[in-house]
Amino acid sequence: IVLTQSPGTLSLSPGERATLSCRASQSVSSNYLAWYQQKPGQAPRLLIYGASSRATGIPDRFSGSGSGTDFTLTISRLEPEDFAVYYCQQYGISCSFGQGTKLEIK
C-alpha cells in the first residue's frame, strides 16, 4: 500500500489549527493507520494508532480521524514544540510509511 501525505510542507503560526492528510492507494484494513512525530536528530514518536486512538502521554490537541483510504491528523492549537515532521504508517497489509509532512513556523 502506497501512502501519500499532503501537503509536503505546511506553514502555520502557533495557536492555529493544523490539518494533515494521508491517502492510501487501497483500503487500510481495520483502520490500521498510525501517525508519528519526528524532530531533527530524534527518533520518531508515536502519536496516534488505530486511526484515532492517542498514544500514552500525547496531548489531547492531537487527534486522528478517517477510514478506508483517507485519514487526517489534526492539531487543534499549535504549540511551539509541535513544529516537526509528521509521518503516517499503515500496518494492515505489510507495512509502509508516507513520505512525511513538514510543519514549519510561519
Next chain:
Amino acid sequence: EVRLLESGGGLVQPGGSLRVSCAASGFTFSTYGMTWVRQAPGKGLEWVSGVDGSGATTYYGDSVKGRFTISRDNSNNALYLHMNSLRVDDTAVYYCAKAPTPGPIHYMDVWGKGTTVTVSS
C-alpha cells in the same frame, strides 16, 4: 522504563556485510514483535523488517529481501539485523522499534535512538 539501544553501525564498503544490534530492557522482550526501520540522510522513514515475539515469523521490505536477515535472542533480550551485499543506498540511520503485540507487523510504540550505517568506498 522501556528502553531500546542500537549498536554496531559504521562504515562498510559496497558489497560488504554488517550486523547491527538492539539491546532491549524494561519489558518482557519475548512477548512483543520487533521491527527495524531506516532513514536515509534527509529522507523519510522506510520499514525494513519485522519479527514476531518467538522469532519464528519474519517479514522484509522489497528493497532488502534476500540480502538482510532479522533475528532475535530472547534469552538475552537482543534484536539483530544481519546485512549482506550492502549497497550505497543502504546508507541510513537504522532504528529498532517495539510493537505493542507479539505479531511481526504493527505500529511501533517505543523506538531506539538509532545507529548509523554508511556504505561507501
